[in-house]
Amino acid sequence: MREVEYRSSGVPLEEYELTRRDHRRQKQSEESSVSIRRQVEEDNAKCRADPAMAERRRQAFENVAKLMQSFKKADHEIMRWRVRLYCGHIIETEAHYTYTDPIDAGGSSKQCPECGGAWQSIVAFEPIGLRGEPPEPTAPTPPPPPKKPTRAELERRVKTLEKENERLRAKFSG
Numbered sequence: 096m097r098e099v100e101y102r103s104s105g106v107p108l109e110e111y112e113l114t115r116r117d118h119r120r121q122k123q124s125e126e127s128s129v130s131i132r133r134q135v136e137e138d139n140a141k142c143r144a145d146p147a148m149a150e151r152r153r154q155a156f157e158n159v160a161k162l163m164q165s166f167k168k169a170d171h172e173i174m175r176w177r178v179r180l181y182c183g184h185i186i187e188t189e190a191h192y193t194y195t196d197p198i199d200a201g202g203s204s205k206q207c208p209e210c211g212g213a214w215q216s217i218v219a220f221e222p223i224g225l226r227g228e229p230p231e232p233t234a235p236t237p238p239p240p241p242k243k244p245t246r247a248e249l250e251r252r253v254k255t256l257e258k259e260n261e262r263l264r265a266k267f268s269g
Contacts, residue, residue: 120203
């Protein structure tokens, strides 16, 4: 496992004064959410009107779910983060350990379990630690001992070396 230097931004458990940047990011998040919700509603209406399209979508979602299940990561590969949301609530979130912060991991906003369904921007975060301890490195298994040659192989090798020896003697004697 490679070493990663994790970043912090603010201290989620301490008092936090929202900045202009926080307000701007929350507004952008809300605008994006409205736009995405509108697109989803339009797409769902198309699916309701076309059962074949709805079936293709259902199958695609099943395939994606199966694929995502196949990518399960071990506990020592998951970093836990404490984050303060725009609403002021503090939650924990997780990301693959290779990300230096939860925002880079694609989590610039989270659904707050205390506020309900509203998506809230992350305004402060700090790493908590890996979900599990990495396994102890195992000593590499020693290579198997070389296979002992058979009697026939040894006899062939002796004959080859004797011929080479004769050739070299003839070369140097004459």
